[in-house]
Amino acid sequence: xxxxxxLTDHYELTMLSAALRDGTxxxxxxxxxxxxxxxxGRRYGVVAGTARLVELIKAxxxxxxxxxxxxxxxxxxxxxAEWLGKYExxxxxxxxxxxDLFFPGSPILTVSGTFxxxxxxxxxxxxxxxxxxxxxxxxxxxxxxxxxxxxxEMGSRRTxxxxxxxxARAAYLAGFAFTSNLEAGRRYGIPTTGTAAHAFTLLxxxxxxxxxxxxxxxxxxxxxxxxxxxxxQGIRNAxxxxxxxxxxxxxxxxxxxxxxxxxxxxxxSLGATDTQIVVSxxxxxxxxxxxxxxxxxxxxxxxxxxxxxxxxxxGLVYKLVEVDGRPVVKRSxxxxxxxxxxxxxxxxxxxxxxxxxxxxxLGAPEAQPHDRALQRPFLRAGAPAEDLPTxxxxxxxxxxxxxxxxxxxxxxxxxxxxxxVIMTGGSA
Amino acid sequence: xxxxxxLTDHYELTMLSAALRDGTxxxxxxxxxxxxxxxxGRRYGVVAGTARLVELIKAxxxxxxxxxxxxxxxxxxxxxAEWLGKYExxxxxxxxxxxDLFFPGSPILTVSGTFxxxxxxxxxxxxxxxxxxxxxxxxxxxxxxxxxxxxxEMGSRRTxxxxxxxxARAAYLAGFAFTSNLEAGRRYGIPTTGTAAHAFTLLxxxxxxxxxxxxxxxxxxxxxxxxxxxxxQGIRNAxxxxxxxxxxxxxxxxxxxxxxxxxxxxxxSLGATDTQIVVSxxxxxxxxxxxxxxxxxxxxxxxxxxxxxxxxxxGLVYKLVEVDGRPVVKRSxxxxxxxxxxxxxxxxxxxxxxxxxxxxxLGAPEAQPHDRALQRPFLRAGAPAEDLPTxxxxxxxxxxxxxxxxxxxxxxxxxxxxxxVIMTGGSA
Numbered sequence: 101x102x103x104x105x106x107l108t109d110h111y112e113l114t115m116l117s118a119a120l121r122d123g124t125x126x127x128x129x130x131x132x133x134x135x136x137x138x139x140x141g142r143r144y145g146v147v148a149g150t151a152r153l154v155e156l157i158k159a160x161x162x163x164x165x166x167x168x169x170x171x172x173x174x175x176x177x178x179x180x181a182e183w184l185g186k187y188e189x190x191x192x193x194x195x196x197x198x199x200d201l202f203f204p205g206s207p208i209l210t211v212s213g214t215f216x217x218x219x220x221x222x223x224x225x226x227x228x229x230x231x232x233x234x235x236x237x238x239x240x241x242x243x244x245x246x247x248x249x250x251x252x253e254m255g256s257r258r259t260x261x262x263x264x265x266x267x268a269r270a271a272y273l274a275g276f277a278f279t280s281n282l283e284a285g286r287r288y289g290i291p292t293t294g295t296a297a298h299a300f301t302l303l304x305x306x307x308x309x310x311x312x313x314x315x316x317x318x319x320x321x322x323x324x325x326x327x328x329x330x331x332x333q334g335i336r337n338a339x340x341x342x343x344x345x346x347x348x349x350x351x352x353x354x355x356x357x358x359x360x361x362x363x364x365x366x367x368x369s370l371g372a373t374d375t376q377i378v379v380s381x382x383x384x385x386x387x388x389x390x391x392x393x394x395x396x397x398x399x400x401x402x403x404x405x406x407x408x409x410x411x412x413x414x415g416l417v418y419k420l421v422e423v424d425g426r427p428v429v430k431r432s433x434x435x436x437x438x439x440x441x442x443x444x445x446x447x448x449x450x451x452x453x454x455x456x457x458x459x460x461x462l463g464a465p466e467a468q469p470h471d472r473a474l475q476r477p478f479l480r481a482g483a484p485a486e487d488l489p490t491x492x493x494x495x496x497x498x499x500x501x502x503x504x505x506x507x508x509x510x511x512x513x514x515x516x517x518x519x520x521v522i523m524t525g526g527s528a
Numbered sequence: 529x530x531x532x533x534x535l536t537d538h539y540e541l542t543m544l545s546a547a548l549r550d551g552t553x554x555x556x557x558x559x560x561x562x563x564x565x566x567x568x569g570r571r572y573g574v575v576a577g578t579a580r581l582v583e584l585i586k587a588x589x590x591x592x593x594x595x596x597x598x599x600x601x602x603x604x605x606x607x608x609a610e611w612l613g614k615y616e617x618x619x620x621x622x623x624x625x626x627x628d629l630f631f632p633g634s635p636i637l638t639v640s641g642t643f644x645x646x647x648x649x650x651x652x653x654x655x656x657x658x659x660x661x662x663x664x665x666x667x668x669x670x671x672x673x674x675x676x677x678x679x680x681e682m683g684s685r686r687t688x689x690x691x692x693x694x695x696a697r698a699a700y701l702a703g704f705a706f707t708s709n710l711e712a713g714r715r716y717g718i719p720t721t722g723t724a725a726h727a728f729t730l731l732x733x734x735x736x737x738x739x740x741x742x743x744x745x746x747x748x749x750x751x752x753x754x755x756x757x758x759x760x761q762g763i764r765n766a767x768x769x770x771x772x773x774x775x776x777x778x779x780x781x782x783x784x785x786x787x788x789x790x791x792x793x794x795x796x797s798l799g800a801t802d803t804q805i806v807v808s809x810x811x812x813x814x815x816x817x818x819x820x821x822x823x824x825x826x827x828x829x830x831x832x833x834x835x836x837x838x839x840x841x842x843g844l845v846y847k848l849v850e851v852d853g854r855p856v857v858k859r860s861x862x863x864x865x866x867x868x869x870x871x872x873x874x875x876x877x878x879x880x881x882x883x884x885x886x887x888x889x890l891g892a893p894e895a896q897p898h899d900r901a902l903q904r905p906f907l908r909a910g911a912p913a914e915d916l917p918t919x920x921x922x923x924x925x926x927x928x929x930x931x932x933x934x935x936x937x938x939x940x941x942x943x944x945x946x947x948x949v950i951m952t953g954g955s956a
Contacts (some may be wrong), residue, residue: 104689106710106711106713106714107684107689107690107692107693107709107710107711108709108710108711109682109684109685109708109709109710109722110708110709110710110713110720110721110722111708111722111723111724111725112722112725113710114722114723114724114742114745114746115723115724115725115727115728117745117746118724118728118741118742118744118745118746119728119731119741121741121744121745122732122737122741122744122745124731124732124741127731129727129731131727156689166714169710169713169714170710173713173720175710175720177745215727215731219725219727219728222685222725222727223684223685223689223692223708223709224689226685226686227684227685227686227687227688227689227692228688228689230685230686230687231687231688231689231691232688254537256535256537256651256655257537257650257651257654257655257658257846258654258655258658258841259655259658259659259691259840259841260655260656260659260660260688260690260691260694261532261535261584261651261652261655261656261659262535262688262690262691263659263687263688263690263691264535264651264655265535266688280537280538280539280651281535281536281537281538281651282534282535282536282537282538282541282597282598282603283534283535283536285534285538285597285601286534286594286597292538292601292603293538294537294538294539294540294542295539295542295543296539296542296543296546297539297540297543297647297650298847298848298858299543299557299559299643299647299650299847299848300543300546300547300647302848302851302856302857302858303547303552303555303557303643303848303851303856304550304552309550313546313547313549313550313552314542314546316546316549316550317542317545317546317549317550317605318542318545318546328858328859329858329859330859403841406841407840407841412687412835412840413686413687413831413834413835418685419726419727420726420727420730420731423730423731428730428731429730430726430730430756430757431756431757431758
């Protein structure tokens with residue numbers, strides 16, 4: 101991995117320069133990542149990106165090229181450049197597990213160490229968590245709306261080429277079954293899928309010729325795209341070419357609820373009773389939910405998932421809350437913001453349903469049965485914790501978390517956070 | 529640059545496999561990139577990302593690692609793997625200059641070559657152009673709203689860490705004066721800026737100590753952030769520490785219109801009549817416009833610019849329009865979509881004001897005085913054209929284009945495209 105060290109805002113290095121010079125750079129600091137609020141109407145957030153972040157923090161080193169740039173531009177002085185040349189994060193990072201839920205005020209990441217070593221990570225930490233958490237939250241709602249039917253992520257073309265890879269990862273974490281993105285397949289082991297676009301049909305002299313070619317190369321366990329010309333004729337052509345053992349047809353345009361029913365009836369009449377129907381085309385969680393009663397077997401979601409379905413960033417901030425053991429807080433903050441390092445537990449009924457999240461500053465919450473401590477170590481003195489969860493672990497963790505919230509929390513309609521956050525203790 | 533070859537959707541390679549096997553892979557194809565519509569209410573789009581794209585196309589090679597992944601997953605067969613190993617784009621790419629405007633149906637990029645060599649670039653082309661164009665369009669509106677006052681891009685933390693670099697570039701292209709993103713400074717030569725966050729003040733024993741440290745390190749030509757505690761006291765502390773020659777103060781919270789006026793009056797009363805006022809905090813084009821009458825000297829824009837101010841993707845598609853000289857079109861397309869390679873000119877009054885954009889399929893538009901041909905070569909037989917514009921050129925080009933559109937086109941309110949597109953000729 102190339103250096104991530106310049107994925108950083110200019111002001112972090114000017115603050116560093118000044119702090120190195122005035123002697124405050126070594127003060128022990130605690131920074132916390134949290135959201136002041138969820139996107140309007142959302143009932144939960146989803147923590148995502150932590151494993152990517154741990155890798156990027158390890159790669160956060162200033163090599164000769166980075167130093168040369170910073171000195172050449174006059175962004176840092178020689179003393180700061182020397183310090184950066186030796187930089188390696190040696191502090192601690194704790195936080196909510198990837199795939200856990202969060203609510204307004206949840207301390208999802210806690211970074212502690214010297215001011216100098218923590219302040220330079222601000223932009224990188226927020227970029228990763230804001231992006232990936234936004235995608236995961238939208239994707240989780242789509243998975244809920246799909247009610248067990250598989251959802252395929254196919255939005256790479258609608259977002260930055262590297263965001264696309266991270267978005268595929270976040271969507272898979274949230275329960276998507278596949279991605280179209282090959283780099284996500286390579287980098288994270290996510291199952292990839294895809295068959296053909298309209299261009300493939302248009303390339304050929306006829307739709308039948310295109311289908312015959314596809315089946316010849318990919319076999320009958322493929323999905324034929326039937327809406328290039330006329331959908332009913334497309335389905336007849338598909339079954340004529342592949343026979344009733346064709347795995348699936350895909351419809352990418354039109355009124356999908358009507359088309360799904362008509363297509364199902366037509367496929368059945370052709371004896372293709374096991375041929376599945378995949379639908380795609382501007383699907384978001386609401387469009388998916390609206391198809392719940394239709395004979396759809398899988399959904400392809402593109403644009404909406406990679407742009408967070410209206411909330412493309414998670415609103416997470418990185419705030420200094422403690423200096424040398426002293427809580428600090430910006431005076432103009434909302435009243436709910438308290439200084440000091442926080443500890444968090446989620447309380448549950450004996451049945452397992454979450455009832456509230458308790459966030460305590462400067463201390464630990466009084467223990468109750470069915471509490472779950474929400475923070476775990478990611479880095480200790482700069483070294484990754486030994487038991488970091490895999491992507492599959494995080495995917496399962498989110499699935500369990502979504503089972504645990506009150507059922508209102510899974511509604512797609514606008515509402516309050518599914519679990520109230522109780523902030524206690526602390527000072528300001 | 530590492531390989532960009534897997535920033536690709538799975539189906540492009542399955543289509544390739546089938547086309548290689550059935551003999552259609554070498555058919556000469558023309559693909560076009562266009563938007564069916566602008567984001568709701570927007571009056572123009574801005575082409576951005578082309579120079580990035582040219583670099584990524586050059587890096588689009590399948591090395592042993594990429595081939596191994598594809599074969600291991602069974603995504604391609606041995607014959608396709610061999611073809612990919614030798615792949616290098618040898619076709620032509622033409623398009624609208626970076627920084628030009630576009631409207632619904634404008635053929636902003638035309639890719640021609642064999643089906644095989646063109647189809648594999650679909651995702652990469654769309655990812656780059658959809659992202660960068662979305663950011664540039666939003667940023668251009670903010671620059672218009674700022675009426676000549678400088679705007680600083682500081683949104684890196686709200687988007688994916690690599691999107692952030694591309695977003696800084698797109699915002700600069702659109703007329704932003706600076707970015708906070710250091711990698712954008714290194715990669716594209718964009719001026720970077722930044723001074724301090726609230727954390728720097730909180731780190732110190734007092735606001736005055738923080739300001740003294742900053743001024744000691746960065747000099748009086750710095751910007752002091754004055755809203756950590758009390759803004760009026762912060763301004764007094766700033767001038768007490770730096771004297772009336774302080775370059776600027778920054779306010780990042782509160783009702784900026786009231787605060788700007790009060791701060792200006794206070795600074796003037798302290799003799800700091802040349803000290804500038806920089807405002808930031810959830811500014812979009814509307815919030816910037818609302819501050820036009822206030823004594824603000826510069827704006828910092830973050831979240832809104834990197835998420836396209838409500839339109840985070842530009843809605844561009846990549847469609848096959850011609851096969852071996854024969855126009856092709858998907859039957860279910862809107863009536864406005866026509867097959868065949870397009871040529872485009874923008875018509876102007878003698879005064880230079882654009883009146884319409886003429887898009888002709890299968891031929892060239894009848895020449896009129898004050899026409900400007902919109903397409904230019906980017907790649908010829910795979911090689912970059914010699915006179916590719918610099919980022920500074922593209923920035924100036926957009927500035928000129930925005931001067932050329934009817935004045936209604938610069939309004940922030942929702943409206944029709946500023947320049948109508950006339951589609952003529954062609955067949956379907």
